[in-house]
Amino acid sequence: MIALRYGRFYLSCLLAFTAGHMVNYSVIMYAQDVIGSDLLSGIGFGLCFGPPLVLGWYAGVLCDRLAPGRLIHAAQALFVLAALLLWAGHAWLPDASARVPTLVVAAALAGAGWSFVAPARMATLGQIASVADLKPASVLFNLLVMLGFGLGPVMIALARRGFGWPGVFLGAAALFVLSSVALLGVRTRGSDRVHQPVPVEIREGVSAVAAKPLLLQLMIAAMAGYLAMGPMSVLLPKLASTRLALDELGRGAFLGTLALSLIVGGLVALVTARRVHNGRLVFGATIVAGLALATLGSVSTVGTAVALLCTVGIAGGLALSLIVAGIQAQAEEATRGRVVSMYTIISQVVPAASGVAAGALTQAFGVGAALQVCGSVLVVAMLVNASWMKALRRHRG
Numbered sequence: 001m002i003a004l005r006y007g008r009f010y011l012s013c014l015l016a017f018t019a020g021h022m023v024n025y026s027v028i029m030y031a032q033d034v035i036g037s038d039l040l041s042g043i044g045f046g047l048c049f050g051p052p053l054v055l056g057w058y059a060g061v062l063c064d065r066l067a068p069g070r071l072i073h074a075a076q077a078l079f080v081l082a083a084l085l086l087w088a089g090h091a092w093l094p095d096a097s098a099r100v101p102t103l104v105v106a107a108a109l110a111g112a113g114w115s116f117v118a119p120a121r122m123a124t125l126g127q128i129a130s131v132a133d134l135k136p137a138s139v140l141f142n143l144l145v146m147l148g149f150g151l152g153p154v155m156i157a158l159a160r161r162g163f164g165w166p167g168v169f170l171g172a173a174a175l176f177v178l179s180s181v182a183l184l185g186v187r188t189r190g191s192d193r194v195h196q197p198v199p200v201e202i203r204e205g206v207s208a209v210a211a212k213p214l215l216l217q218l219m220i221a222a223m224a225g226y227l228a229m230g231p232m233s234v235l236l237p238k239l240a241s242t243r244l245a246l247d248e249l250g251r252g253a254f255l256g257t258l259a260l261s262l263i264v265g266g267l268v269a270l271v272t273a274r275r276v277h278n279g280r281l282v283f284g285a286t287i288v289a290g291l292a293l294a295t296l297g298s299v300s301t302v303g304t305a306v307a308l309l310c311t312v313g314i315a316g317g318l319a320l321s322l323i324v325a326g327i328q329a330q331a332e333e334a335t336r337g338r339v340v341s342m343y344t345i346i347s348q349v350v351p352a353a354s355g356v357a358a359g360a361l362t363q364a365f366g367v368g369a370a371l372q373v374c375g376s377v378l379v380v381a382m383l384v385n386a387s388w389m390k391a392l393r394r395h396r397g
Contacts (some may be wrong), residue, residue, distance in 0.1 A: 006128060006137060010144060012182035013121060016076060017148025018155060019175035020114065023082055024048045025152045025255075026168055027107045029237055030086070034096050034165075035103070042234050042359015044107040049230075049352030051111035052118075052345045059116045060341025061201045068120040068127070068337070069188035073180050075117035080173045082109035087169035114348050119341035124188050126328065126336045136270060138328040142321045143266035149229075150259015150313075153237070157252025193334075205338025208331075213391040215330040215339070221392060222323050222346045224381040225286050228293055228316055229347075230355030231374035232258065236309070238367045243300050254306065261310040265317020269325070278326065279395035282319045286382045289315035294375025297368040326395065 027048055031041035052059070062071055089102030122141070129137040159167040195201070209215050236258070240251040265285075272281075292311035299305050324343065331339040354374065361370035386393070 005133070006125075008182050009124065009128060009186045010140070012072075012179045012186070013141065013144045014148060015175045015179035015182065016072075016079075016117065016121075017145055018151045019083075019148075019172045019179065020079060020110070020117070021149050021152025022155050022159075022168065022172040022175070023079060023086075023106070023110045024233065025156055025237070026086060026165075026172070027103060027110070028234060029153075029156065030090075030099075030103060030165065032238065032241075035100060036096075038238065038359055038363045040100065040103075042356045042362075044103060045230065045234055045355040045359070046352045047104060047107035048110045049114060049348040049355070051108065052115040052348040053352075055112060055115035056119065056341050056345035056348070057202050057205075057338075058198060059119050059344075060205055060338035061198050062116070063119050063123040063337025063341060064201070064335065065191055065195055065337075067188040067190045068123040069183060069186055071116050071120035072124065072183060075113045075115070075120065076176045076180050078109050078113035079117075080176050082106040082113065083169045083173040083176070085109065087166055087173075090165050090169065111348075111352075114344075118344035118348065119337060122328070122340035122344065123337040124186065126331070126333070126340070127188050128186065135325045135329050138325040139266060139270045139321045142324045143263055143270070143317075146262035146266060146313075146317050146320075147259055150256055150262055153255035154252050154259065157249050157256075160248060201338065205335050205342065208335040208339055209342060212330055214395055215327065217385075217389045217392040218323050218326045218330065218395075219342060219346060221282055221286070221382075221385060221389070222320070222327075222343060223350050224378065224385055225282075225289075225316065225320050225323060226347055226350040227354050227378045227381060228289055228312065228374065230351035230353065231293070231358040231371065232312070233351065234355045234358045235362060235367050235371055235374070238362060239296070239305070239371070242367060244302050244305055246302070254302070254309070257306055257309050258313045261313025262317035264310075265314040265319075266321045268314070269318050269321035277396050278322045279389075279392040282322050282392065283382060283386045285315040285319040287379055289319065290375045290378030290382065292375070293378065294372045297371030297375065 027044035028041045031037050031044050085102050085106040089099040093099045156168050159171045240246045240254045289312045292308045296308045327343050358370050
């Protein structure tokens with residue numbers, strides 16, 4: 001089985017993605033619950049995922065030059081520093097408003113960490129997986145990404161119940177340390193080719209994407225798909241605590257439902273990728289996710305909200321898993337690091353921008369209206385994409 005062949009790598013991924021999203025959600029929840037600012041929660045989330053817009057290009061170049069395993073260890077050290085800074089601010093600054101600078105700096109450190117750790121892990125998978133394994137291995141990798149995204153708030157709820165916010169921050173740091181330990185047995189290699197100046201190598205990566213219509217359209221489809229991730233990260237905790245009136249564990253369980261549904265969506269992709277028309281499924285699943293997200297903004301009962309959240313997760317997990325597998329399969333070995341870095345820039349910057357927008361919409365109009373707007377934008381964006389993306393419409397997988 002693929003999971004067993006690359007077990008140490010996948011274990012490291014699961015630990016790291018869970019810890020990383022613990023840091024992200026901690027920034028959001030701490031800003032909302034302790035500091036009392038929805039706008040700051042959106043800004044904090046933006047800082048967690050905004051830096052890749054600048055740093056991600058250089059990260060891609062380094063992934064094609066150096067052994068990506070080394071980059072993973074360095075990036076995870078930044079996450080550990082971010083978690084410790086959040087802990088220090090909480091422990092040493094008695095006034096909640098005085099903790100704003102430590103929260104902002106910690107979010108920016110996490111953003112720098114995401115800039116390098118995400119493309120480096122994808123580049124590592126491209127090195128350790130065989131050609132035959134690469135597409136299913138990529139779908140499984142994306143499952144772990146989504147699982148970490150969903151497990152983050154669950155781990156926060158459990159840690160807060162037993163140890164308070166210090167337990168959350170120190171727990172995230174400990175998971176990153178364990179992730180790096182698990183990765184020690186995974187061998188990666190650097191490139192021995194002659195290096196060009198960084199701007200030249202970045203242009204080579206962009207040209208590699210532009211030269212393949214399907215690869216380019218998969219990237220743009222990913223931009224639309226990730227429009228939902230920022231709003232879910234920023235708005236769902238608010239929806240759970242206000243409109244649904246859930247307690248701490250209830251909120252964690254509600255957000256954890258997203259993890260299960262994302263896994264189901266990824267498993268559907270893993271089972272059906274070779275049997276169904278991938279391109280049409282990407283369009284259809286993304287539109288369904290947008291409709292469910294918009295509808296979520298008008299409900300006030302837990303059961304209906306959970307059903308809609310599951311719909312968003314299953315449809316979104318299915319679409320994004322097919323997209324990332326297609327990108328890995330289309331990337332050439334010589335430029336893989338730069339190509340996957342462009343995907344990870346999209347997967348981080350688009351949620352950051354939409355998360356900031358969602359926080360501002362919530363501040364102005366409330367969480368329900370913000371969800372309706374975000375879901376509607378996703379539907380319209382994917383309908384427009386479906387009208388012109390010929391290569392993706394023909395893509396069978």
